[in-house]
Amino acid sequence: MVMLHIFHNGFTVQKYDMRLHSGAFHMAITFPNIPATEDAAPVKVAATKRQYPGALVVVEGIDGSGKSTQLYLLKRWLEIGGYRIHFTEWNSSPLVKSATRRGKQRRLLTPITFSLLHAADFADRCERQILPLLHGGYLVLADRYIYTAFARDAARGCAPRWLRNLYSFAPVPDITFYFRAPLDVAVNRIVAGRPKLKYYEAGMDLGISLDRAVSFRIFQERILSNYDQMIETDNFILMDGTVRVNKLQKLMRQIVGERIDLGQFAPKKK
Amino acid sequence: MTRPDKTNGSSTTPNGGPAMQAKKKVRLEVPSRFYGTPLPGVRLEELSGTLFVLEGTDGSGRSTQISLLTEWLESEGFAVQTMGLRRSFLVGQDIDALMAENSVTRTTLSLMYSTDFFDQLERRILPALRSGLIVLADRYIFTLIARSAVRGIGRDYLHGIYEMALRPDLTFWLNVRPEIAFDREFKKAQTISYWESGRDMSLSNDLFQSFIRYQSLIKREFEYLSKRHGFIELDGEGSVSEVNRVLRKRIASHLGIRSTHYQPSHALSHLWR
Numbered sequence: 001m002v003m004l005h006i007f008h009n010g011f012t013v014q015k016y017d018m019r020l021h022s023g024a025f026h027m028a029i030t031f032p033n034i035p036a037t038e039d040a041a042p043v044k045v046a047a048t049k050r051q052y053p054g055a056l057v058v059v060e061g062i063d064g065s066g067k068s069t070q071l072y073l074l075k076r077w078l079e080i081g082g083y084r085i086h087f088t089e090w091n092s093s094p095l096v097k098s099a100t101r102r103g104k105q106r107r108l109l110t111p112i113t114f115s116l117l118h119a120a121d122f123a124d125r126c127e128r129q130i131l132p133l134l135h136g137g138y139l140v141l142a143d144r145y146i147y148t149a150f151a152r153d154a155a156r157g158c159a160p161r162w163l164r165n166l167y168s169f170a171p172v173p174d175i176t177f178y179f180r181a182p183l184d185v186a187v188n189r190i191v192a193g194r195p196k197l198k199y200y201e202a203g204m205d206l207g208i209s210l211d212r213a214v215s216f217r218i219f220q221e222r223i224l225s226n227y228d229q230m231i232e233t234d235n236f237i238l239m240d241g242t243v244r245v246n247k248l249q250k251l252m253r254q255i256v257g258e259r260i261d262l263g264q265f266a267p268k269k270k
Numbered sequence: 271m272t273r274p275d276k277t278n279g280s281s282t283t284p285n286g287g288p289a290m291q292a293k294k295k296v297r298l299e300v301p302s303r304f305y306g307t308p309l310p311g312v313r314l315e316e317l318s319g320t321l322f323v324l325e326g327t328d329g330s331g332r333s334t335q336i337s338l339l340t341e342w343l344e345s346e347g348f349a350v351q352t353m354g355l356r357r358s359f360l361v362g363q364d365i366d367a368l369m370a371e372n373s374v375t376r377t378t379l380s381l382m383y384s385t386d387f388f389d390q391l392e393r394r395i396l397p398a399l400r401s402g403l404i405v406l407a408d409r410y411i412f413t414l415i416a417r418s419a420v421r422g423i424g425r426d427y428l429h430g431i432y433e434m435a436l437r438p439d440l441t442f443w444l445n446v447r448p449e450i451a452f453d454r455e456f457k458k459a460q461t462i463s464y465w466e467s468g469r470d471m472s473l474s475n476d477l478f479q480s481f482i483r484y485q486s487l488i489k490r491e492f493e494y495l496s497k498r499h500g501f502i503e504l505d506g507e508g509s510v511s512e513v514n515r516v517l518r519k520r521i522a523s524h525l526g527i528r529s530t531h532y533q534p535s536h537a538l539s540h541l542w543r
Contacts, residue, residue: 165430
């Protein structure tokens, strides 16, 4: 499936042979059989004709997969070049911030209210930032998108079909980069950099383990498995998060250049 | 807006038989405790209480009836829990704040209301039903669906979100004409609220016109919902005591209470008009 994506992008296999093989090999070893869920019926992603002149590029992946670093570098590249871009990230809307904070501090959130609150937050960003910018002809870069909710909230026990419906108002991205690092690498990156894992971040509400580090690892493992199931259904471009930062960034820029007509976002010539 | 999945709530006729002939009509949903996917972690056999819902626009007399019914049920020895919109601890006050601003968009507001609803369902209603209480809901998912639907959010989308809601034992719809609701609301508050007149929808600059048109749209949604979900429609324009008598009769027969006699206490006698 990795091959397919690359062919689709018009890349020569030769060029990314190493990365591809290591990626495919990795998949085969770690996930010999992806468990089928009750909602395993293939999810049809609507191939709707875009109603706007803008474009949407999103990065997804578990914590510590390197996605934010890569999107930051992509953003810097485009910013320096003077392109019409806007960067947006998950969970940043001030409108629902107080509710999210209250819910998290007092641990009031259930899987459903956790999911709905984040959906409300996303809806605000979508309706007031992302959609107007897409209609206004911007290249929008999103650090995490609806797939974060699909992977994470399903790991908490929300029905995938219910989640798909909940976020059906969101525009489908032009490119979704899925950054994938082995669980240990990702978990170590996070645990090393943080004095204490937060309650919901570690999935403590699921009662998996009283040890936050253990709970976090199991929770991330479930999320990772949910992400993997979306590679095909949602046309993710798989990015190996263990590849050197600058090499990976080069690839990312190349894919963006191939798939999106950057000329339309370029600074106007005088 | 992308069209949501068509899969919601359409699987009620496993053999495709009996419902076929009623194709033209709005399909009445087959009763089960949930509308679709059950809420995670709920065991239905634990729920020994009863859920009654009163729906209707502002000025339909819902709150008055709920106060009276609470007193009556308590006098009959039933413990009562109530719920209503924007009363959740989680986001109730945040919705108030959002509505005071003019920057909130329809989907965000709709989803904040869903959060408010499910927070109350999971933290207030379900515990009450597990303890065998009577829950009286001052509005339920139907108002939330109607308000969002008239603002252009897909009905399938909305039913999809609320498919995890618990189906009420009985849903009463206090139906009043928009003109009557206007009179009552104006009498109560001396003005008409921004949201109840649907001013965010730019229906008319004239507040009366805006209120009537908005409430008429809501009413049309309720007519559809009433058929789909089997509401018990009551004439909300009748006197408080008459509406209350009908409500007591239906609730009493559902709960197996023999006597429906009730005279409000001194504290509530001012409601008895």
